[in-house]
Amino acid sequence: MQQLSLFPSTEEPRDSAAIAYLSSDALLQDGSAVSLEKQKRSDPLLLSIWLRLARTWFPARDDLANYELQWSPRRQKRTLASVSLERNRVFVARELNYPKHHHWLDPLLFHEMCHAYLRSEYHDRRFFEYERRHPGIKPFDIWIDEGGWLSAIRSDRAKRWHTEKARANSA
Numbered sequence: 001m002q003q004l005s006l007f008p009s010t011e012e013p014r015d016s017a018a019i020a021y022l023s024s025d026a027l028l029q030d031g032s033a034v035s036l037e038k039q040k041r042s043d044p045l046l047l048s049i050w051l052r053l054a055r056t057w058f059p060a061r062d063d064l065a066n067y068e069l070q071w072s073p074r075r076q077k078r079t080l081a082s083v084s085l086e087r088n089r090v091f092v093a094r095e096l097n098y099p100k101h102h103h104w105l106d107p108l109l110f111h112e113m114c115h116a117y118l119r120s121e122y123h124d125r126r127f128f129e130y131e132r133r134h135p136g137i138k139p140f141d142i143w144i145d146e147g148g149w150l151s152a153i154r155s156d157r158a159k160r161w162h163t164e165k166a167r168a169n170s171a
């Protein structure tokens with residue numbers, strides 16, 4: 001059976017990362033279980049990327065598995081993503097929820113994961129030392145600098161506007 005993959009950067013099928021994490025890696029070194037209630041409320045795509053990143057880059061930090069990953073409910077202008085260290089929650093701008101942008105989720109979520117790992121919201125030297133280990137960060141920063149994010153916002157607005165219009169016309 002041939003599978004159509006929209007996300008070449010995500011090598012595993014959507015849910016396998018989450019399942020693997022739940023079944024084998026959810027125990028801490030000392031045997032205590034990690035609460036995974038946050039996962040249940042998460043978007044499956046965002047969660048699977050998040051868990052793969054956690055396993056790859058911070059395998060000793062099982063607590064990173066207990067995060068809620070969501071698309072932002074509102075439109076964004078400046079914020080591509082944000083993390084709440086109190087609520088264990090990450091929001092990603094819904095403007096990036098198009099297949100052509102999905103390969104940026106890897107470096108973007110890695111950025112937020114560095115905040116979660118360090119338990120710090122600051123962009124200090126220590127933060128950048130961790131962040132720059134991911135090979136996708138530099139191309140992602142260039143994409144933003146060169147206006148990629150702005151054009152993502154514009155094309156999302158246009159798309160939503162056309163959808164609204166089509167709905168109005170068919171009503």
Ligand SMILES: [Zn+2]
Nearest residue numbers: 111115121123
């Ligand atoms: Zn940040």
